Amino acid sequence: MTDAVVTDLDRLVSVYVKIRDKKAELATEFTAKEKELNAKLDTLKTALLEHCKATGTESVKTASGTFWRTQKKRFWTSDWEAMNKFIVENEVVDLLEKRISQGNMRQFLEENPNLHPPGLNADNEYTITVRRKK
DSSP: OOHHHHHHHHHHHHHHHHHHHHHHHHHHHHHHHHHHHHHHHHHHHHHHHHHHHHHTOSEEEOSSOEEEOOOOOOOOOSOHHHHHHHHHHHTOGGGSOOOOOHHHHHHHHHHOTTOOOTTOOOOOOOOOOOOOOO
């Protein structure tokens, strides 16, 4: 490699590291400010929820806007073995979300190179990793 190419590559890596550092700095600042704002929003949400609870209302219209309370339900299991058995026995596979575990699929394909699940798509791309000089 010529000295000019090495110098250009060194400059590219140097600029890359500087931009990445600045991006990390801005992300840290943003995260801190976002945390403060989320805490304030949580305080306001609590006050609005308390108003709904105290007055027995589900929605309120004000000059600045309308707010309403909704109930979100979430489900999870602490016993996947029992849940899987239940799903199979009751033929309710649609209780699960459709997604592939990336790490498990990668490992399965490495261990079973001759087995290809039908309809499986894969995408590969190269990326660059840059480490700063120590």
